[in-house]
Structures are given as structure tokens and as C-alpha cells.
Amino acid sequence: MDAFWIILTGSLVALNGALLGSFLLLRRMSLVGDxxxxxxxxxxxxxxxxxxxxxxxxxxxxxxLTGLATTWIxxxxxxxxxxxxxxxxxxxxxxxxxxxxILVATFAGQIDLDMDCVLYGEIAxxxxxxxxxxxxxDMGPKQVWxxxxxxxxxxxxxxxxxxxxxxxxxxxxxxAALGFNTSFWHYALMGAVSLSTVAAxxxxxxxxVVAFLVGPAATAFLLTRSxxxxxxxxxAVGIASAISGYYLALWLDGSISGAMALMTGVIFAVAFVWxxxxxxx
Amino acid sequence: xxxxxxxxxxxxHDLTVSYDKKPVLWNVDFTIPAGALVGIIGPNGAGKSTLIxxxxxxxxxxxxxxxxxxQKLNDVRKRxxxxxxxESVDWDFPASVMDIALMGRYGQRGLFNRIxxxxxxxxxQALEQVHMLEFANRxxxxxxxxxxxxxxxxRALAQQADLYFMDEPFxxxxxxxxxxxxxxxKELKSQGKTILxxxxxxxxxxxxxxxxxxxxxxxxxxxxxxxVLTPTLLQETYxxxxxxxxxVGDIASSIGVGTRE
Numbered sequence: 001m002d003a004f005w006i007i008l009t010g011s012l013v014a015l016n017g018a019l020l021g022s023f024l025l026l027r028r029m030s031l032v033g034d035x036x037x038x039x040x041x042x043x044x045x046x047x048x049x050x051x052x053x054x055x056x057x058x059x060x061x062x063x064x065l066t067g068l069a070t071t072w073i074x075x076x077x078x079x080x081x082x083x084x085x086x087x088x089x090x091x092x093x094x095x096x097x098x099x100x101x102i103l104v105a106t107f108a109g110q111i112d113l114d115m116d117c118v119l120y121g122e123i124a125x126x127x128x129x130x131x132x133x134x135x136x137x138d139m140g141p142k143q144v145w146x147x148x149x150x151x152x153x154x155x156x157x158x159x160x161x162x163x164x165x166x167x168x169x170x171x172x173x174x175x176a177a178l179g180f181n182t183s184f185w186h187y188a189l190m191g192a193v194s195l196s197t198v199a200a201x202x203x204x205x206x207x208x209v210v211a212f213l214v215g216p217a218a219t220a221f222l223l224t225r226s227x228x229x230x231x232x233x234x235x236a237v238g239i240a241s242a243i244s245g246y247y248l249a250l251w252l253d254g255s256i257s258g259a260m261a262l263m264t265g266v267i268f269a270v271a272f273v274w275x276x277x278x279x280x281x
Numbered sequence: 282x283x284x285x286x287x288x289x290x291x292x293x294h295d296l297t298v299s300y301d302k303k304p305v306l307w308n309v310d311f312t313i314p315a316g317a318l319v320g321i322i323g324p325n326g327a328g329k330s331t332l333i334x335x336x337x338x339x340x341x342x343x344x345x346x347x348x349x350x351x352q353k354l355n356d357v358r359k360r361x362x363x364x365x366x367x368e369s370v371d372w373d374f375p376a377s378v379m380d381i382a383l384m385g386r387y388g389q390r391g392l393f394n395r396i397x398x399x400x401x402x403x404x405x406q407a408l409e410q411v412h413m414l415e416f417a418n419r420x421x422x423x424x425x426x427x428x429x430x431x432x433x434x435x436r437a438l439a440q441q442a443d444l445y446f447m448d449e450p451f452x453x454x455x456x457x458x459x460x461x462x463x464x465x466x467k468e469l470k471s472q473g474k475t476i477l478x479x480x481x482x483x484x485x486x487x488x489x490x491x492x493x494x495x496x497x498x499x500x501x502x503x504x505x506x507x508x509v510l511t512p513t514l515l516q517e518t519y520x521x522x523x524x525x526x527x528x529v530g531d532i533a534s535s536i537g538v539g540t541r542e
Contacts, residue, residue, distance in 0.1 A: 026374060082301075164392040167384055170374045174436075177337045177363035178388035179355065225420035227375045 005127040005141050007246050009203050010260050012147035014238030016154055016196035017212030018220075022227075022234050023189055025217040026169050031086065032071060033213035035093035036190070037197040037206050039070040041100025041118060044198065049107060060146070060198055067194020068187060070096060097206075121205030123257045143203050150199045157192055158231070165189060166227055204257040212238060215264025219271045237267050282514060283311060284504035288351075290315040290444060290475050291336070296345035298328070298335050304343070304498065305331045311494060311503035313477070318470045320480045320490035320506075324519050327497040329479040330366065333446040337363050349444060359389055362442035364433050366449050372421050372429055379417040381432050382408050385439025400439075407438035410468075412461060427458030434462065445469065445476040452481065463489055486510065 024030050043066025047059040070092055077088035104118065131139040139145070158165070168175045168185040176182050193213075200209045220233035245260030252259065289312035298306040306328040313319055321329045334340045336347045338354050350357045362385075382404040383396060390400060408414040411431035416424070421432065430450055437445060451459050466476055466489070477494075480486055486493065486506070493509040495501040495518045502509045502518075 026371075028371075160393060163387060166376070167387055167392070170376065170381075171365065171370045171384070173334075173339055173365045173369055174363060174384070175387075176339050177361075177365075179358045180387075180392065221375070225375045225422055226377070227380075230375050 002127045003246065005144060006123055006256060007243055009123055009126045009141065009143050009147060010242030010246060010256070011239045012144065012151055013200040013204050013209065014212045014216065014242045014260070014264075015235050016147065016151055016200065017209065018216035018234035018238035019154055019158060019231055020189070020193050020196060021213040021215075021217035022220060022230050023165055023169055024193065024213060025221055026227075027189075030214045030217070031089050032074065032190070033193050033197070034210045035074065035089045036067040036070050036194050037201070037209045037213075038100075039093040039096035040064075040066045040194060040198050040201070041097055041206065042066060042103055043100075044201065045100055045103040045107065060150075060195060063198035063201075064191055064194040066096070067197065068191055070194075071187070071190040117205070118201075119205050119207050120255065121201065121203045121208065121257050123203040123260075126203055146199050147196075147203070150196050154192055154196065157188065161185070161188065204260070208257045208261040211261035211264045212241075215261075215268050216241065219264075219268045222268075222271050222275050237264070241267060282502040282504050282508055283500060284508070285312045286314040288315070289313055290317075290350060291477070292348045292351075293332075293336065294346050294348075296332075296335060296347065297343040298331055298340055299343045306335065306496075307499050309345070309496070309500045311500055313475065313492065313494075313503075315475055316470065316473050317475055317492040318466055318490050319475070319477045319492040319494060320486050321477060321494045321496060322480055322483065322486055322518070323496035323501075327518075329496055330448050332496065333363070333448055333477060333479060337361070337446060359440075360443045362437040362440040362445045364437045364445065364447040364450060367426065367430050367433060367452065369448075372424070374421065376421055377417065378408065378413060378419050378421060378424070378432050378435075379404060381421060382417075382435045382439050385436040388440055403441065404435070404439045407435040408432075410438055410465060411435045425455070427454040430454050430458060431461065434465065443474055445474060447476065447478045449479050449481065451478075451485075483510075483515070 021030065021033065024033050040063040043063040044059060047062030051058050073092045074085070074088045077083045077091065078085050081088075083091070100118075126141045126143045129142050131142050131145060133139060164180065164185050165188075168180065168182045172182045175185075197209050197213075200212070204212070216234040216237040217230070219237045220230045223233055224230050241263040242260050245263040246256055248263065249256040249259035291313040293309055293311050296306055296309040297304055309332065321332060323329050331340065335342055336349070336354075347354070349361055354361065383400060385407065386396060386400040386404060390396060405414060405417070408417055411434050413428065413431050413435055416428065421429065424432065434447075434450065437447070450462055454462070466478070469476055478490070480489070487510050491506055492504070493506050494503045495509060495514055497518050497520070502514045
């Protein structure tokens, strides 16, 4: 049963990453996802100090707001200070992450949050932290519920906002000329990225979540030139990475989240080689 | 030579636009009559694209205002269509030709309402008009530059607007596409539509357009083509560069090299 919950948790992290990562990739913003995953740390620590729980909804909201602030700072540095986009990203997320690291160290005595967990997550412990109803019914791990809710929210956003997101991604200038609010869609996407990064953070950590934002989307982009198929293929690649990563970790007796992230890279490499061979023929 | 008209379809009033406090357009003031096919002409960096972006509300104005159909842009947006520069988007975006043409319907339909069979039929008609219907299912990454430009035009046509702003539709397209586009513009004009085109090539300008706006940060001239395309006004627009260009042209033709890209 533990294996099932761990694979389900990994798959949900991968699904959220694959769907959002596809839009980030097409907007040339994959590294913004990286930035958000690190920059939400101070938000998580501060929210944690108030709520003393890693799965509280307040923590999700607090961290998501930090994520939005991150993208806002990046855009402002880029537009107002004329700083290059990559430099603005590098400056912003390292600064916020550093603040988070200092907060974790300062309040280490008061909170149960250590840097190893922050960076790499503890997906193996996910099945231990379950929700039990008053009647004594075991509802399964909290993490699965958190990630599952984010996934459902994400599907709602993608179904209702599919045209808004694809139009503003392909041609923001034209979208604005049609009278649509491109900032709204930008921040809706960034808010979703922040939420799903924070939700994923406890299981796979701040570093590995980036693998799921980039790997499956990049693989799908190699294989298709249709946005709907790209989202589907990225999702499939994400789930395949979670499943194969779990068994790879069992075999190696190593880190589960590390193995899952590794598999996103392996699948990308296979797709890349396959594409090169296919092009030759 | 700035000729103002009564009941203009476009009124640009004392427009100034700046990037980083450096003015790109300075006190530009002109009117365009309905049903005109207008060329916006000027050297590189003259603010031609900036002008149509400013009219489309895509840039903050330092001063001045613009009116379309005698109203604010927001009240008449559905009657106005914009064709951005082809290079402004990433053509590796995963979409088919039909997907892009359908985007032209998003403005009329809204982002949350269903795309109907009528929208699809309008998009197909628009693709037909630019001779791209047979490529409807083709991925946009596989198109040539000229075909990409036609898809952008089809998207604008699908809006079924009355006023069109086109940013360099002739840039980097093959002769066949250039011919097809100018045919299309003339057809739109014959239907009573008004079209503004940012254009680079002086030679073809006289033949393509019936109204010319000469621009070089400041407005140099605005009026019927015959009155505007005079050596004096062109000299004023291009400054020393025009004679330089003429010399380059002479040299190129003497050694048998074309000057058009």
C-alpha cells in the first residue's frame, strides 16, 4: 500500500508539473518555475511559524503569494530596471531563498523544518502522515489530498482558461489588441505554478520539483506540434517518470524523489535520441 | 503637407510616445478618411510600428489621444483588427494553421464561450481568401515566411473588422505572397474597409496605396499619394539617408546585385 501512495504522490507532483511546465516552456519561462520553487521558502517558513503545520491551507496560500511576488519582482526588474530576464530571475530567487535559509536556521529550534527536507523532500514518509476521520476511517495521506486538490484546481483552470492561456502564450500583443488582459493570464499561470510547487515541496523538495516542471514538457515538445497532445504526452511522461523512478529507487535502495527526477531526464534523452534517429531516416 | 479630413475614421491627436523618456513619436497629428488604403512610410526607427501599437493601445502614451470611428478604442475594439509583425511570435508554438485562424474569432466570441460551427466556417473562409485553406491542418512551424504572413492575415480577416492595422506584412515574404497580399488589400478596400500598412519599400508604395503617412519621429506628411510622394517630402523624411540609399541602388545595379532582400 505504501508503494501505491508514494507512486500516486509522485504522479500528482509530476502531473501538476507537466501541465504547468508545458505553458512555462512555451512562454520561455521554465526558469521562472525554478525561481518560484526556491523563492517560496521564506513564505513557507513564515506561514509555518504561524500555523505550525506543513499541510495547512494557509501555508499554501502564504507561499503562493510569495510565488506571485517573485514573478512580480522579476517582471519589474526586467521592465523598469532594464535588467536582462535571466539576471532578474537569478537575482530574485537567490535573494528570497537566502532569506528562507536564514529563517529556517534562526527558527530551527521552534519549527520542525530542516534544510534537507526543504531541498530534497521526504516522499518516502508521505504514507505515514494520514488523515483519519473522527469515525476512525483512514482517508489516506494528507499530501495526496493536498496535491489532488491542486490537480483538480489546475484541471479547472486549464479547461476554462485553455484559450486564454494559449492565445496569450502564442501572441500576447495580439491578445492585448483584442482587448484581453494579458497580465491576468500571466498571474493566473504564475499563481498556479506557485501553488503546485508549494504543494509538491514536502514530497519532492525545492530542487527536484523543477525536474517535473521542465522534463516532461520538454519531452512532449520534442514529440508533438499540437498543444493538446503536448499536454497529454507531458502528463504521460510525468506519470511514467514517477512509476519507473519508484522502482529504480527500490532497486538502487536510493532516494525515491531523486530517482523520479532522474527518470524525467532519462525519458527526455530517449525521446531526443529517438527523434534524431527518426530524422535521419 | 498634412491634409486633414472631415469625419475621419482614424484621428491621431498630438500623439507623443517615449521609450525611457526618449521620444519615439513626437507630437504626431493626422486624420485618415474612411475606405483608404494607407501606407505608413519612413526610415528604420521612425516609429512606424510604434504608431500602430500606440493606436491599438499596446503602449503607454506620453501625451495625446487617438480615436477610431470617432470613439475610444475600447468601444469599437470588435471593429478593429491588428496584424503584428511576423517575427514577434515564436512559430514553433504547437498549433495548426486552423488554430491560429480561429484565434481571430476569440475577440468576437470571448475567451470562455464555445467556438461555434459558424466561427469555424468564418475561419475557413479567411484561410481561403489568403489561399491557405489547403494547409489548414499543417503545423505552423512547417510554414514558409510568406505562408506564416498569410496565416496572420487570415486571423485578422476572421475578425470581420472594418479597420485593419498591419505591421510590415510585406517584410521577408516571397513575390507570390506579396502579390496575393496586395490583391487582398485591394479587395478589402473595395468592400469599404480601411487599411493601414507599415511599409518599407518606396518603389511599390506609389502603386499600392492611395494615402500616405510619412513619418520620422515627427509627422512629415499625410495625404493622397500623389501629393505626398514628392522628392522634397521624401528628402525631409529620409534626410541624407535617401541620397545614400539611391547611391547604394546605383552601385548595386551597376555591379548587377539586387537591393531587395
